[in-house]
Amino acid sequence: MFKIRPAERGDAKALTQLMHQSSAYGGNYASILDGYAVTPAQIDIDVFYVADLQDDIAGFYSLTLADEPELDLMFVADHAQGTGIGAKLFQHMAAEAKRRGIPSIKIVSHPPSVGFYQRMGATIVGTKPPTMKVTWARPILNLAI
Template sequence: MQSTTIRRAVAQDAQHLTSLIQQSGAYEGRYASIVSGYRVTAEYLARHRVFVAVDASERILGFYSLVLEPPELDLAFVADDAQGLGIGRRLIGHMITQAEEAGLTSVRVVAHPPAESFYRRMGAQRVGTVAPSPPKVTWERPELRFAVPATPRAVTATR
């Protein structure tokens, strides 16, 4: 497998991330309405913790967005031709590390229904269902939560 790195998204990535979302095969047919017209902006990238997985030529293979308040995995996409290569697993692992560094104890995910099994394999627990919100979302979505491990604190001995 080619070399893949994860780096912070920059303003120049916004159009590429928008294209990745718009071209996602997972959002065709009945799910197309939720991403119709959606745009990732430079302002969004500046406001949230957005990270991209890139190959050696800097091609964006996938990305995620972690919103800190309230803690939520807002976006997570892997390019259709990069799925099955472990990119999603690496991005979720990176997101958990970012959440831990930010002092979060959990991260909410309102999942695209076909993605629920992926998130569960990554360790998320289903905690409920989010009702439809027409006109864009006319179906229920699973609500999941990732537990964020607490960073062990150094114990200082006193005498």
């Protein structure tokens, strides 16, 4: 069984490894993570929670609280896919947003993840055009809290 707990500064390396080992970001999608690392400072600033499975981080999310609150990162380890951890993390994120009085969350989605977010109640509201680094369009979703 797993528990959801706040991320700690010392988790930064494990979160970065989890992201870079994700098969969801292989092939053409790998470029989005090139050179990216979760930092202890980022954990201090944003809302980070991890799914801790017997002292193994099996997934995590981060929520930015800037002008437009956004689900910045959400990853589930390959070995934990299909266990319900992703849904529990998402539900936790929504509850945390509600607790903080946030009315809605923006989600710029990895294209293969759109169906998951829709099943969790988010709706597509637009598309983020490709950039030099991210060479594909990404769906933008909104989750009303």
